[in-house]
Amino acid sequence: MERSTPGTMAAWSWLLLLCFTAGVLQARAQPDNNGFISVDCGLPGKTGFVDNKTTIFIAADDGFTDGGEFHNISAEFITPTLGRSYHTLRSFPDGTRNCYTLRSLVPGLKYLIRAFFMYGNYDGLNKLPMFDLYIGVNFWTTVNITAPDNPVIVEAIVVVPDDFVQVCMMKTGAGTPFISGLNLRPLKNMLYPQANATQGLVLLGRFNFGPTDYTDIIRYPDDPHDRIWFVWSDSTRWSEISTTKKVQNTDNDMYEVPTAVMQTAITPRNASMNIEFSWDAVPLPNDPNPGYIGILYFSELQLLPSNVTRQFYINLNGKLWLQKVYTPIYLYSDATYNQNPYLRYPSYNISINATDNSTLPPLINAVEVFSVISTATIGTDSQDVSAIAEIKAKYQVKKNWMGDPCVPKTLAWDKVTCSYAISNPPRIISINLASSGLNGEISSSFGNLKAVQNLDLSNNNLTGPIPDALAQLPSLTILDLTGNQLSGSIPPGLLKRIQDGSLDLRYGNNPNLCTNGNSCQPAKKKSKLAIYIVVPIVLVVVIILVATLICCLLRRKKKASTNNSVKPQNETVSNMPSNGGYGHSSSPRLENRRFTYDELKKITNNFHRVLGRGGFGYVYDGFLEDGTQVAVKLRSESSNQGAKEFLAEDGEYMALVYEYMSEGTMQEHIAGKNNNGRYLTWRERLRIALESAQGLEYLHKGCNPPLIHRDVKAANILLNSRLEAKIADFGLSKAFNHNNDTHISTNTLVGTPGYVDPEYQATMQPTTKSDVYSFGVVLLELVTGKTPILRDPEPISIIQWARQRLARGNIESVVDTQMHGDHDVNGVWKVADIALKCTSNASAQRPTMTDVVAQLQECMELEDRRGSINNTSNDFYTGNSNDPNSSYNIYTTDQSTNVSQSSSAFEMEHNFGRVSTMSAGPAAR
Template sequence: MFHENHTSSLSRHVYLSKRSDIYRKILSNLFLLYNQKLKNRVLPKMIVLWCFVVISAIWAAIIEGQPTTQALGFISIDCGAPSGTTYKDSTGILYVSDDSYIDTGENYKIDQKYTSPSNQASTLRSFPNETRNCYTLWNITKGAKYLVRATFLYGNYDGKQMVQSSTPLQFDLYIDVSLWRTVNITDASSEYAYEVVTVASNNLIWVCLVDIKAGTPFISALELRPLRDSLYPYAFPNQSNAILFRLNYGPTENSTIRFPDDPYDRLWPWYQYDNTILRSLITTMNITRHDSDNFEAPYSVLQSALTPVSSPNLTSVPYDAPSNNPNFPGYYAVLYMVELQELSGNQSRQYDVYRNNVKTFSAYKPPYCLSSYIYSTMPHYYSRTVYKLVQLSNSTLPPTLNGMEVYWPMNMKINQLTTASDVRGIIDVKIDYQIVRNWNGDPCSPTNFSWHGVGCNTDEPPQITSLNLSYSGLSGIISYSFAKLQSITYLDLSHNNLSGDIPDFLGEMSKLQVLNLSGNHLNGHVPDILMKKNNTGLLLILVDSCTTCEANSNKRSLVIIVIAAVVVAVVAVVVGLLLLQKLGRRRRRRGSGEQEMQIHSEVKKFNHEELKDITNNFSHTIGRGGFGTVYHGYLENHTEIAVKVCSLESSQANKQFLAEVRSLSLVHHKNLVKLVGYCKDGANLAVVYEYLPRGSLFEHLRGKDSSSALNWRMRLNIVLEAAQALDYLHTGCGMVHRDVKSSNILLGQNYETKVSDLGLARMFSADVNSIITLSGTPGYIDPEYQLTFTLNEKSDVYSFGVILMEVVTGERPILTARENIHIVKLVKQKLAQGSIEDVVDSRFEGEYDINSVWKFVELAVMCTRDEAADRPTMADVVVHLKECLQIEEHCQKGKPEPSEKSDTNTSSISTAHSVSVSFAPDSR
């Protein structure tokens, strides 16, 4: 994979960069020695000169050995530069013009009265015409993590002096279909750079500028930098990290650290300070970093720090939350603190860390020349935030601070991105025919920006269902790219210059209902597969009469459909669709009988007398539910089974019976209860499935003492296996469970997990949005479903989020002892107070990794968000649970090596108020 390769290249680059710094310093010292110290001493000067030559050669070899920025996966675009422009700037990064990334907009140069701090900002691309204009960044690795930076310098390029402090120039900036931020230009001479850390949802990334009627959008530069997957741990597929600011504390002069000092080319501007209050600490010693560093601040940032001149305390730069955004998600902060002085004797440096006068860490002791930092594990919400480092009374030295990053979480609407295969197909169509339209960005989303001529459904993710390219000047043969649009029902290629044969693949497009090829120069006959569909009413074909003539037309003629007036064609389409809809209703009315026949042919059928023998006349009850009673039994081969007998009083009995048997007969997964057979003997209905001896997760979470309760690692394994089963139902079967709860998660002898009770399950293809009866169990029901009766897989995600909260707290979904408070509300209240210990089940007795628990609780909160669109998919849930388990397993492997113990002693560190500590050897 590309991403793995670039990771190793970046690691090598960091190594080479450090060696390069060393040789640069040696050369500098030799130069000073040659010119100032030796003066007229000829022989020593000759020796130094030879050393200078040798070291220069070595340095040149190192520089030559460093990978190019293209090999590192960098994309660096000088927006508005003349077509074909390529150059390397002072950092050694290769920049190119933007004509291969976008086909709209106009190129400009900034006014000569303004100076550009970088080559890229001297030109720009402006977008005065269309509302949305998007750059397409190609060759992206899906699932990989990237830093994207957009830069803007107005510089009165249009001569209109549009920028005033009282009337700023504003437009929206999007990444894919998610709002990144509103660009706010208040100074014509300032360069505005915005960064975001994002996980690619596809093999391309769109960066879009949207006109909000507050000035013409423009852009000066666009850059993409691959990151290691472990960096920025709160960047997920459904959540990006937008940078508020990044600062380098300690340099004595104004400078910005970036590539090659930072191999990821992040910008680390100088923090300007008052030298009467703060003083700089700088070291030339190497800083040690380990693979588990989650942020990898560059060495040149970590080699400098600020410390108070006379005060015992140090205050960070304050930052404010947007005052006009009540839904602002809060900030994450990272504080880099490395000891740069080799302490001796009784010297010590220890301090407490406060955020807005609330202590977040106690007795922090920065390790000597070892990369370390503290960072928020949950966003914090204040109108103004400031960190204060307070020296302890027993410490001889005041606090130090090397650098700081602050960013906020961005919700990524990945479920609103058009299906990847449709995106690839429609882009290939655009390339094949060189279509000149404002076809950029996502084809279907947001709906008000969908591509002209492209029709989409409202599913999540949306799919392209119609395409009208009539009168579009298309020429050449009919491209196979159309076949990639598997959900398309209407395709209009009429009145173009298409030639050649009508291809067979059009008949293999299973959902195609209307095909208009009239007004072209096609030859040959209509393929048999298309004619067959036309004759059976499955497809309406519109072609010119001459197209259907065979070479030997006097033998027989094919059925010819001549294009009629536009009104007649529209009427035909409408009638055809109505007929198909009516046919579908007839098929659904026959559904129950067909369903039963499928059950009969696929699984074993028992009669009532056989079940009586199997269960010893239904003598051993092992469970009860709304469906009926569950009994224990044995087959003839002594295999233990469970028999769920339908209650005769249940009005939904037959319906749920058929649903569960059909569902279990169609799905096969190691974490779903296995169907053994069923009984439909007159009024006697029963389902026979495998027996799970340890009962349900619900029962185990209600254990009376620590000895009967599941430990943290066991609970992680159980919910991970349950999540894999639900992910299979959603993505592999297109099925919603509809009754996800801890009592439907059953455990085998070795605690293997099985999800049960598919009696309420529905296929996505069924009209689930029309169901108006409330499904599920109180405490687990999606609040959005209760309000709208709209059911989808995100309803299962919400219910599973409730289970996650049950697992970590040991509490019931509805806590009657607390005045019927819902567990979701309780957990969120405790998290708002910054207390994770109050959330965790006391029966764990502290035997868990705090980072694993934090990540788990955050996932539970994401799953139980009020709006379904904001929740992750079950596939995402599986990924996050695996990470939680990996963190826990890493913790249980043992303590760090002795050489790391002295620098990673965390025994005195508090983890209150959603802040985590991380030294490089630790997992977080």
């Protein structure tokens, strides 16, 4: 064996140090081999330590949060028995919400989350704080510090929906939030079945009966899930029984209590007495008597002769908990529990009574009691959260970017705008990081924000190329990159989006950026070869253009010579689609047909019967040669619409010929003025909405150039005899100017009061989103049966009226009563939600008509399913009745699990909620 030299020893030492450091950093950043995350909050530096009693690695909180201040508790409160994690803390004097983020989790898995607090007069103010604690966006508990030397532990069991979870402290105005430690422990999904995706369990107390030493606390490694089992003993009332033999869990045990806990139990000291204990409900501001879930654990620890029995009843507040006699099983762990919270009592009294036939007194080994919290509030889409978190980390954003980006709305991140659907997670739709001091390349994480519509990165110091991933953002309509140091060429995907009018890209003041879509190669010297290649190409293009022009002239001349009925200058008619509207087409014989003025006179019997009049002119009744009834809309000489607004050939007369819509307008049907007062059903309204949306989508996407209607309203949606809907009245339509992709220029504000986009009103620049806004008003009319402007008793828009009522969560308060409840509630909610999105004040937050069509198709499918179910069963109901968990009583609580070492409250005749639940720290006094 070779002898090590000092040099090799030093090298080995450095290697070991590096390995150890790497292991420490690994443990800090990720769960350990057990899936545990343990954080010492306020511990300086980046390394942690191994706890002497549990052998669990405790990490420093660097990397888990980016706010707050380090502090040590006052020296007078540091005792030999106080756990090391309590010596330091992190306080959060700034901001309303401050959070820790625990990552690398398994989505959908159940976790135990535990937080530790000890004030210790760290700030010298001796001012005891109180603040709220949240798990993600769901309320957990209120932390109420009652004494500077009183450690407080709160614990919850929840299902985590994402690969991360945040624990957030919220200021309530009663002192500065702080935290001493944080634990996360994975649980099998079969454990604690009362915790599910919509409700979590908040620990009120977890106790091991039997041990007489209060420091004999059981946790990891004796409990592989690292639950903390505190001792509860009263030698004046109870006798201890114990065993050294292993107490086993049954197959598929739902609680897996460790054998160390089950090896001890208590029985009444007086064999004729019962075991009794109680706790008081902790009143809450919104719930004076919250419900609780209790789990009682039993195991027979004595091998009983055949002539000896132990049987007992379990009572809650004088009523049987179980409807049968209970006999514990020898050396097997068993539990009795309630699946749902108890009926709400001001206090809960448990009594375990021996039966008349029992020869031994009752026993109990352990108990857990939980309250229930709702975890149904949906946080921001997890992909959006991950993306924005990576962006925050890359650019070290120091705004109020803590916790969930969108929820609650009052705490949404600065310069981040979100959309809020009723049944889907919120999505990030706009980010404004202009003039935020960003450096480096554009993060690829922006490409994961799939719902973003407006991205402003202007006036920073961003370098490198524009990532092509931005072109894959389906909803992106505005991308502002002006005032940076970007280089390279604009990606082809973005160029294509610019050309089809779906994206407004702003890229000025980037001196190194090529804008021609070609590769940015340095300019080379001109050569004769280049000239020889370019000149022929130019000549070929010119020849093609001249040839095309000649062909067009010849074709027009030929057409004029063979069509004697077309009179110059006075009989040209519109070349618009001849059905006069877009939507479901049922008149193919009208498509793309052109009429002369003489033909129009013949069709209308010399313009004999007037059907109506609008700003464009009169509408006349007419019939084609095959008897098809049509409507002919002829522009009057006095009309100021048509010459520029309509895409027509030059001429003195212009007209539209379209299918006769016998059922009038949607507006009339909503008001019950048509069809003898019969109101539209929900199915009919949905179909009208869908077909109208398809018409608008065609204008925006199917026309070249695209068209903006500018006067979408219920009176311009016409219905035929089958109640098929078509968008009509294009007197105010405008075509896109491709030199300005996002809007068209106009000096005149047009539209109908109640339908006009406020952004268009302010800028005088209509966009396709102006039509979307107006269509949102139409959707609200279909849902509510109300007019765009209500008298309530003061004038109010239908948008404000609906938002106020829907904010209270009551859809029925806005639904048109003329439908008599014959509708799918979920479908109506979805349409209302679409309408509110369409009528967002900022156009960037509105969906496209393509999005609206897709959403309305889903609503139609909901209604179709409801119809098919109603045809087969009369017992179908919507709402929670079809929810497998609907029988659960879910309580949203804000109770404080105030752990008080000095007041042993979970005991006979005392308050259960004040029992100490400290970790392996100070001994009980």
